Amino acid sequence: MNLNQLANNLNILCRSVGAFIKKEGEGFERSSIEQKGFNDLVSYVDKEAEQKLVEGLRQLLPEAGFVTEEGTDTTRGERFNWVIDPLDGTTNFIHGLPAYCVSVGLMDGDEVVLGTVFDPNRDECFWAYKGGGAFCNGSSIKVSDAPALKDGLIATGFPYFDFGLTQQYLQVLGAFMSRSHGIRRIGSAALDLVYVACGRFEGFFEYNLNAWDVAAGVIIVQEAGGRLSKFTGEGDVVFGREIVASNGSVHPEMLQTIGEFWKKPVA
Template sequence: MASANLNVMIKAARKAGRGLVKDFREVENLQVSVKGAGDFVTRADREAERVIKEELMNARPSYGWLGEETGEEAGEDPTRRWIVDPLDGTTNYLHGLPHWAVSIALEHKKEIVAAVIFDAAKDEMFIAEKGTGAYMNDQRLRVSGRTRLTDSIFATGIPFAGRGPLPAALQDLAQLMPVCAGVRRFGAASLDLAYVASGRFDGYWERGNKPWDVAAGILMVREAGGFVHGIRENDDPLESGRIVAANPTLLEPFAKIIRARD
């Protein structure tokens, strides 16, 4: 049974998701004007964060807040804060691609204790709480059982428009592609991690993430039996934004390839 906090998070994600889905249907009509479409999506993104913030802060007014659009706010309770990405996969959304999500995490004493990733376009609700497992639409999640890199597919983000360390990403691909079954770049870090948790992907890595990109997904993978580490071994992946995640068997050989450049 979900905790009171998780129920609040699910309600907020669904409410924001309904608005985003409604606006998503309008995106195709705006493609004739790049600026018009971009402005529209920016408004949708901000409205989704407003809805989530209103729901969460009304329910837990003493908690802190960290949102992609509205930044950080200290709460009366210094040990707890919400970490929110109202629309992860904005570029997909802008182009009419149905692969984006609402991501909400609850942090307690620097540790993620509850997580929701809602893929509203596909109506897939991923949830997790510390110590209770991870689920998608009431189905228990487990990371994949694959044991060989050659049978496995991995997900990543590739820097674009001058953002992030492109040479490192290309070197990673050059080393990993010959020894695995494929690499996917779907454009939404929260869903990449949710897919690792559900066994759809066998692993994920990326540099340059923000806390709201990965906070919920980190707990999701761990509660599904997977491992999440920093690309540099002593890094906190939430703070550094440099993350490698996989099932327990694949993590070491996978991480060894990715860490070769760090």
């Protein structure tokens, strides 16, 4: 398999679908919103974007299966599977906030080997494949060289449906506020991850995530020289429902900060 050529073709496809999403956003009406669950929103744009991706990806790699957010195709491949979030940041999109993206990763067994995240509003296409480095459009990207948490800007995502650990989470936020340059919440895990990869953030953490939120970003962070783990420092970050991504240098401090409060009784 020529991962470089596949990446180029994937980028073209994601750019095309991203352009469709951005155009639809110009005249989007909230009356078309559906709720899959509490604060779990979807629109025809998500569904049509996913259909376009699935159709295009079938042509790129016919033997691959799919893990899709909207369930357009749930056929699993014996070896290869595309993991698709057609519109990461749906809530931002429906409110007219230009912070969303197309995110597609390719898994070879349990490993992500290729990923593209395209932000149509900034016209930024982040991509990487195993052993090939990480890029934004035509330029190579690397994680930041900030040596410590006190030098870093940290991203996160707020709970939006499972509020059982809210108090612990707020304590974690408070600790990060006092130990870093600050906290940011964009509303798209895929963008958070690629911003770690290109050095805009030193770290990112979130829980209650799905594979399609992170798959593409995982390989991009890895190829940019970053580090990934669950909150415990180990485990599957794609299907493990939680993730810590960093430039590597701040990772131990991030794990320590999270571990001080996470899933512990609130004082």
